[in-house]
Amino acid sequence: MTAETFDAIAIGADRGERPWHRTMRRLVKRRAALVGLVVVVFFIMLSTLAPIVSPYDPLATSWAMVRKPPSMVHLFGTDEIGRDILARIIWGGRASLMAGIVSVSLALVIGVPIGLLTGYAGGIVDGTIMRLIDAMLAIPFLILAIALAAFLGPNLTNAMIAIGVSQMPVFVRLTRGQVLSVKHEDYIEAARAVGNPDRRIVLRHILPNIIPPLLVQATLAIAAAIIAEASLSFLGLGQQPPNPSWGSMLNTAKNFIQQAPWMAIWPGLAIFGLVLSLNLFGDGLRDALDPKADS
């Protein structure tokens, strides 16, 4: 048999309802997850359309309007050097979302190939790499992030790199675990018996089957990364002034809680809303993808 024929058989192996349809059906039934998805999409669109939607320049200062409460002119109030908070929330969403998406993408792009390699190869390659990954996991994420950010310099890009690097081990482990559980399935054995090269097996047969749990983990990791960016801001790393990010806005606002609470309320709500939604959607996705649980 040719390789193409074999592929066709392997992919079409699950007769009956296609997996994606089943996932979608289950997902739609979970209202919390749907709400989460809607909120996430809303924030993404808000950030993308920031130049159009933002009422002011987020960097425009005004000495006369320092720490003014919400009003018709400034719907969310102004901050400690007179900038419009609503504008900074909208533009800050870009920074926070990017922090989440870019760092997790980095973790995926590095972690998944390593996981595929070490899971499929096994033996001493697997052993060595996993010891290294264990070592990385043994160092508390924040310490790793602080050290990296201090080395690279405190700014948003380096915070994203630091968060991405410290999340990478989780994806390596997850991928490896999935590869290990699939490695000895019949259709993989058969593909190997036919003479498919390893790379093809990994990329065309194994990878598509392990995407679902990776997707779930990625969603949850983005949520964690947004919180991590806020945490790094607290330590003086992460997005630097005058550019906004919700984390750094929250960090600045914590010193003005008694004088200007609105400075803290909006970024706090924004982080809470987005991260909670991501978590709800991720959990819902996991439930929907779980082949055992059936409603």
Place this chain on the structure above:
Amino acid sequence: MCAKGLGMTMPRLLAATLLLIAATFTAIDPSPAAARVLRIGLADDPDMLDPTLARTYTGRIVFAAMCDKLVDITPELDIAPQLATEWQWVDGNKGLVLKLRQGVLFQDGEPLDAGAVKFSIERHLNMPGSNRKAEISAVSGVEIIDDHTVKLVLKAPFAPLLAALSDRAGMIVSPKAAEAPGDFANHPVCAGPYKFVERVAQDRIVLERFADYWNKDAVKFDRIVFMPIPDSTVRLANLQSGGLDMIERLAATDLETARKDSRLKVATITGLGYQSLSINLNNGPRAQNPLGQDPRVREALELSLDRAALNEVVFNGLFQPGNQWVGPSNPFYVKSHPAPARDVAKAKQLLAAAAAPNPRVTLMMTTVPEMMRAAQVIQAMAAEAGFDIKIQATESGAALQASVDGQFELSLNGWSGRTDPDGNLYNFVSCKAPPALNVARYCNPTVDEELDAARTAGDAASRLAHYAKVADRILADRPLIYLWHPTWLFAMNAKIAGFEPYPDGLIRPQGMTMQ
């Protein structure tokens, strides 16, 4: 090698914790002794409690309660007696004779005599790693004249000496304790009102009243506990909730909150320090830019700034705008050079004349919230004159290194301040200054002559004349653009009486009581 006590199973741990909680709330709490304790919140953790090796400002606050010095300052910056009661310049100002107070004991019971003073000063001069050596390097030796009289012998006249002796360089330590095995910092013994009891790193420093202090009637509290709490909001929260009795370095933006709180009261005083913009004139390749090379561009930068508005926005108007290394009310302020008013039009003209209408400059500063606010305001103000300033927040360790290595064009930094104007100036602009302090690498031999002359001159008036000449040059060359002088802000329990703020920002327990 390290304790691993985490082997209990979950249910057992749960049960144990619940039992513990139940037990504590039924147990009788031992009532605290009716001791009067003063709990002070510090803005950061002091370093080593050894006056010879100590290097942080915050450490000085602890020393103010623990280690008396030869002389002290008054709030008006005059020199006052402390361990020495009289002093006199002799030998053409190359000798300083100090008469010591009678009957002073160290906290370990040893008498404080001329031998102890000689020991301490020589320790400051000769101990490896001593951070005091540079401060009193003019002293070549100490002579004992009699049991309670010493003479400090100088290589050349040095007017700032008494001011140096009013700080850590004048702190006298017990020779017996200093020579005992182990690090002195872990068991310091001095002659101040409170003696060292214990220190838990990053948690607290506990001092107890020294019963045989020479001025014991002025000392009312039995114990002082210092607690470092770096976040200013949390520090204030502790004070408001009663966990602390006093805090130093209240954030300027919190002053109103503290004033409005009836549980608290505040005290303020203009400090000795300053904050400035340092410009890289000659420290490596990054000095090669219009700002570093052309004095007109530097003048334009200064003219684009509104010091009063900066103070207003960032510090609620509480700090003191300034343009020299000492504040406008300081006796050594050069009155012929008042702070220039903002003049954006002139700034633009100067930039045009320098053929640099939009200079791009990177402004480096550390990630301290108030510095970041100030930097953003400076960026916005200078932008109106055409400057394109990019803010580069740098973590403090990296910033220090970058300053030394010349990896900066413009940097926002400051100096905590010394009593004598020389302490605020010499090490930053002289050719012989330490490279880590004169980061601009400014070097002008005429200025150096005047600085040296000001050090050796005998009276304040002639010193001021020399400093006026220094100002003529420095304020035109602008290796530093001085911006403001921080005000020390203290908040405390409203029941505390007798606290007097000093320009050095230290807390002197003598005279303080709780009602």
Place this chain on the structure above:
Amino acid sequence: MTTFLLRRIALTLPTLFFVSVLIFGLQQLLPGDPALALAGENQDPAVIAYLHQKYHLDRPILVRYALWVQGVLQGDLGESIRIKRPVLDLIREKLPVTAELASLALVIALAIGVPVGIIAAVKHDTAVDYGATMAALWGLSIPNFWLGILMILLFSVEWGLLPASGFVAPGESLKQNLLTLVMPAFVLGNAIAAVMMRHTRSAMLQVLSADYIRTARAKGLGELRVILRHALHNALVPVVTLGALEFGQLLSGAVLTEQVFTIPGFGKLIVDAVFSRDYAVVQGVVLCTAMAYIALNLLADVAYVLINPRLRP
């Protein structure tokens, strides 16, 4: 079994080696000469040179690594250059503090996460499920430091119920000790509670659909009895083992919580040490936490194998 155990222990050695290399290398990458940070305000060049010489800062990196490893193997973790005390002493002083904080946080996490997870699983797919899930998830959706500051302002400043920050050793006053730890433990435990909830919920869902549960239900046993007596302890096993692995998360969270509440534990020690380039402290502390993490992993692996005979080699 014994060979399995020995093999697992032997595998931890290369991990430890990698940890030591990683953390040592990371420190060296940090820009900034520690002698500069240590020379304080006066920046006397003589002091800087003296510090270079005293702490071997001018030797090549491999030499310094070798010196450090040699010290570690002899039980000497070096000295904190900032406060001049042996690192081992600092660890002995601060480890119990963070351990207590982490334990309390774990207790709170379990106390919130497990019941909520059970409820969510039993009332699967109903409004109760969603409500309970949201309640547990909010802990993951708030930055640690932010929740901490809010709680301080509410419970300490406004209501005066709890101390705003600081730490009292249990030896001195157990009541004060617990009072100072209540808020930090809650803040820290909150995030872990969400993870516990997830694990419990999915474990319970799996168990509840098992055959023996159907049998118990068919026999007519009350629902509560089914849950508590038959389902729960099976579901708890993976939860507990996974809980041990959350230790790494706990430590990361502790770093921030200790900063906010000024608790003199490991986390605060490490953060301050990184910023003041106190190499020996960072290396020593990370090595210790790594060892604890590895030990916990080992315990979890062993427990898992003991409980689940199918996984035995």
